[in-house]
Amino acid sequence: MDLTSSNFNYYLPWVxxxxxxxxxxxxxxxxxxxxxxxxxxxxxxxxxxYEETKAAAEKYQVLQIGxxxxxxxxxxxxxxxxxxxxxxxxxxxRNLNVNRDFTFMGWxxxxxxxxxxxxxxxxxxxxxxxxxxxxxxxxxxxVRRWAPNTSxxxxxxxMRDEANVRFLQAVRLEINAWTASGKSRTxxxxxxxxxxxxxxxxxxxxxxxxxxxxxxxxxxxxxxxPDMKTRxxxxxxxxxxxxxxxxxxxxxxxxSNLRIRKHVGFRWIAEAxxxxxxxxxxxxxxQPLMTEDQDPSITVETIANRVKARLQENRPVLVGxxxxxxxxxxxxxxxxxxxxxxxxxxxxxxxxxxxxMDTKYLATLDFDSMNPSSSLEELNKTLAKIRNPKIEVxxxxxxxxxxxxxxxxxxxSMLTAIAFLKMxxxxxxxxxxxxxxxxxxxxxxxxxxxxxxxxxxxFPEKNLLHVKNPFTxxxxxxxxxxxxxxxxxMALADTEIDEVKQKVKDGVLIPRLGDYFWRAYxxxxxxxxxxxxxxxxxxxxxxxxxxxxNKTSGLGADHDTPKKxxxxxxxxxxxxx
Numbered sequence: 001m002d003l004t005s006s007n008f009n010y011y012l013p014w015v016x017x018x019x020x021x022x023x024x025x026x027x028x029x030x031x032x033x034x035x036x037x038x039x040x041x042x043x044x045x046x047x048x049x050y051e052e053t054k055a056a057a058e059k060y061q062v063l064q065i066g067x068x069x070x071x072x073x074x075x076x077x078x079x080x081x082x083x084x085x086x087x088x089x090x091x092x093x094r095n096l097n098v099n100r101d102f103t104f105m106g107w108x109x110x111x112x113x114x115x116x117x118x119x120x121x122x123x124x125x126x127x128x129x130x131x132x133x134x135x136x137x138x139x140x141x142x143v144r145r146w147a148p149n150t151s152x153x154x155x156x157x158x159m160r161d162e163a164n165v166r167f168l169q170a171v172r173l174e175i176n177a178w179t180a181s182g183k184s185r186t187x188x189x190x191x192x193x194x195x196x197x198x199x200x201x202x203x204x205x206x207x208x209x210x211x212x213x214x215x216x217x218x219x220x221x222x223x224x225x226p227d228m229k230t231r232x233x234x235x236x237x238x239x240x241x242x243x244x245x246x247x248x249x250x251x252x253x254x255x256s257n258l259r260i261r262k263h264v265g266f267r268w269i270a271e272a273x274x275x276x277x278x279x280x281x282x283x284x285x286x287q288p289l290m291t292e293d294q295d296p297s298i299t300v301e302t303i304a305n306r307v308k309a310r311l312q313e314n315r316p317v318l319v320g321x322x323x324x325x326x327x328x329x330x331x332x333x334x335x336x337x338x339x340x341x342x343x344x345x346x347x348x349x350x351x352x353x354x355x356x357m358d359t360k361y362l363a364t365l366d367f368d369s370m371n372p373s374s375s376l377e378e379l380n381k382t383l384a385k386i387r388n389p390k391i392e393v394x395x396x397x398x399x400x401x402x403x404x405x406x407x408x409x410x411x412x413s414m415l416t417a418i419a420f421l422k423m424x425x426x427x428x429x430x431x432x433x434x435x436x437x438x439x440x441x442x443x444x445x446x447x448x449x450x451x452x453x454x455x456x457x458x459f460p461e462k463n464l465l466h467v468k469n470p471f472t473x474x475x476x477x478x479x480x481x482x483x484x485x486x487x488x489x490m491a492l493a494d495t496e497i498d499e500v501k502q503k504v505k506d507g508v509l510i511p512r513l514g515d516y517f518w519r520a521y522x523x524x525x526x527x528x529x530x531x532x533x534x535x536x537x538x539x540x541x542x543x544x545x546x547x548x549x550n551k552t553s554g555l556g557a558d559h560d561t562p563k564k565x566x567x568x569x570x571x572x573x574x575x576x577x
Contacts (some may be wrong), residue, residue: 001397002410003086004125012268012284013307015069018082019272020310021457023072023491024317024357028412029326030112032090033060033105048341049530053325057332061090061102063112063122064268066409068417072491074500077508078390080448081417085410086266087125093263096130096138097232113425117207124452129265132335138263147250167213168220170205175225175239189239191217208235242473270334275315278308288456300457306458317492317513318353320438320526321376321416324358324525324535328455350538351521355513360526361418361534362423365430377406377440383422384438388507391421392448401447404440418443424510 003011019025036058041510043053068083077081090102109119130138171191178189192205209217217237221230231238261280272279283304320326327349332338335352337346349356363374393414395399405411426433503509511517525538 001082001084001399003084003127004121005089005127006125008127008265009285010288015084015269016278016307016311017289017454017458018069018071019269019316020307021071021390022069022316023079024070024319024417024420025069025273026066026318026319026413026417027323027330028066028324028386028409028416029062029064029329030064030407030409031056031060031108031346032063033108034325038107045532046527046530046532046535047132047342049527050328050345051340053328054332054345056337057291057329058292059103060105060108060329061087062329062333063126064409066115066411066413067412068410070417070421071424072509074503074509076390077503078392078448079421079510080392081414082394082443083400083410083414083417084397085243085399085408087126088266089122089128091123091128092127092130092134092337094231095259096263097141099136100134112407116405117408127265128263128524129259129269129334130263132336135260135264135302136269138260139256140403142253148517164216166204168216171217171220172224174205177223187240187372188231190514191237191239198435209237209240211263211495226283229369255336256437267334268329269400271487272311273316273318274335275312277334281308283346287330295296299330302414303454303458309370314491315354317355318415319357319359319420321379321412322526322528323356323358324527327525346535346537352537355518355536356425356523356525357420357521358525359419359423362427362521363419363432371573375414376415376419380440380443382432382437383419383426384440384442385436386422386426386433387444389421389510390446390508391418391444392446395447395467398447398536401445419444421510425507427517427521473526490512 002257003015026046033051037075063546065086065088066083071080072078073080073081090100092098092100108436109117113119147258173192174193177188184562191209192207214237216230217239218230218232221228221239225239225244229240229242230570231240257280261282268278270276276443279280283301286304286307287300289303289307328338328345331349331352339348359376360374363379379562400411400414402413422431450546492510504511525535525537527533527535
């Protein structure tokens, strides 16, 4: 499904609901540029590789995000995929009074264009967004513009300058003439007026304004024309009549906050993935999740609060292919500034996305970096004829059933999800299965009928609310033996149900969180651009806290130490062999 500016507001609550109830999410990003090292690839240290990737993420933009949400049906023994292809608009709305510079790399754009990427669609259909840092800038700008006039001395000081006095008088004459023009008045006034609005100004205004002159215009309007608003442009200031007339500071800030929430855009989804703050997202946004036959005691506020709580209780498992670079760009573009040291980045990412799985790592456990099967397309060809687990695609998300859009982010995220599901069951001692190679067209998946189970998914039966969460046991390194359980289990948690255990053993369901598969392979990412080749996010070894049998995972004490051919800890959990 394509998410664009025209349908984003309707589908946003559904996306958040899917993320709150899914088994895992696979991501793929397409960027306007990437790091290109002048040195030979593979000879750089991890720190140097990170620095170059960080610099690129600060310069270039994420243009397209693929996100496939996967739901497990334990009874049917199947997995339903919902692939989203999300276009992002790199521009900020000019009403926010904050600008964003963006850059295109020629090689990257040529590559994308060669795979039918429509650059024009970014601006016509792309979803706008504000990063956390940009949201703060917009709010600071609103306060600066609308706060009570605490800098009158500074303004009056500038007004004593003879040139500024003449300039402001000319601006007043333009504004007064514009307001007095009655029905013939245009919807806005540019200072200085453009030639299309009647030629050069009669009042001696310069053809272009410098920053000091724009500052004077903004403050003049704020002080003397409170029923008007200004918008800064590169060489002029645009003035418009404010709807509703003059407003007090509190009213203006409420209006600004509403505008900010409207323009957060895609970052709501990024916050959901990261367990971020969704408290300012209006409950009314979740109205599409309501049904006519719903329990009357469950209101839209109840559903909104439950979705937000679930997302903070249990962040989705994040699956990617060669995802180190994607994580750098994802964090920089939406969540916050990147630290300078790679070890700080690793700590930050593990805290933000506690459970990661890299299909590139799984595909290269025999460590042949030149193996063509490690590319996403070739990997799926290698696994094409594997028939379990049973994979279905929701019928509302059928775009890729008949079109193989290689390097479209949505399609690549679906291939990543399929590869992960198959390898989680069929990976044998770090090696891919033999004799299953085919074409992408040979990949078998059914079509699932959409099923609306919002209430059932968000408000499960009480006996499921206190299942022990293996996420706490396995991925946290300093947790008390009697750790508190989360109120809602993760979707892949071990429920101690014999039928589920048998299906996992039979290869019908993928391993439960806490099983040896997760202990051996989770939170390890391939970084072939660096000497170290592999990075561990979080504990590289199984839990060190206990040698007793782990009831959650069903593993004995002999599994608490990695096998000799398993990645070993090195350099404070950062580097794996």
